[in-house]
Amino acid sequence: MVKERNVLRVAAYAVCVVDERILLARWVAPDGGRHWTLPGGGMEHGEDPYLTVIREVAEETGYTVEPAALLGVHSRVRHDPGALGRGTSFHGVRLVYEGRLTGGGLRNETDGSTDLAAWHPLADVPGLDRVELVDRGLALWRERPADGHLRAAEGPE
Template structure:
């Protein structure tokens, strides 16, 4: 079994009761909302990753105002390439961000195709990835240990 480690950084940006989200085409073409962010490039600091990714996906520049926590997942994916299964370990750093410049726009040719502010009370009704809920729980609870139960 092939092993893969992916480290990523995401931002929770809340302004006037709304959460900044990006929309991904999702598996099977069903769009789903995600926190702006993504994978680190080799040699890149996660602090720089989250700032770069937010600007790429939403058009906004942010100031990182805090590290909310870390989320780790591990899943096995069936073999797609060369028939070998993949043991995937994702480590996701979640930052709080404040918009400092730029203008809302949609990413072209990237992993997302729409960026929007969503009312916090509307988020539970959106088709979204679990990471949105994890990020919001970290933002609301601000656990000293930097971790919340991903299930609840």
């Protein structure tokens, strides 16, 4: 029997809300699908997550941000059975910050994992084609749990 391969990815994201609007980036999935997500992404080896979120927001949206607060951590594991019996267990650890805009201007990323950056009214978020991280990030932003962990039942991944 072939053993499952374990993959760990640590990433940092920002919840940027101004005037009841949230800044989102449109992620281009490997299958070509497009889904709104929080701006942010994977840490480079040796990089501090605080600096990761600053770099990633700038790359994906054109804005400079100051991570104003660490809202929490979202951790999820998913399994892909793979081919020939060698599956993958993917563990994503996402640090979610509140981002305060300090400069820059809205622009789209080129040659990256996102293709569009835009402001969306908070009231419109439920109708967007989005990844679950948007909902988790907004819940952390609204609830601000002292331990950074949401107690509400986790919805579908």
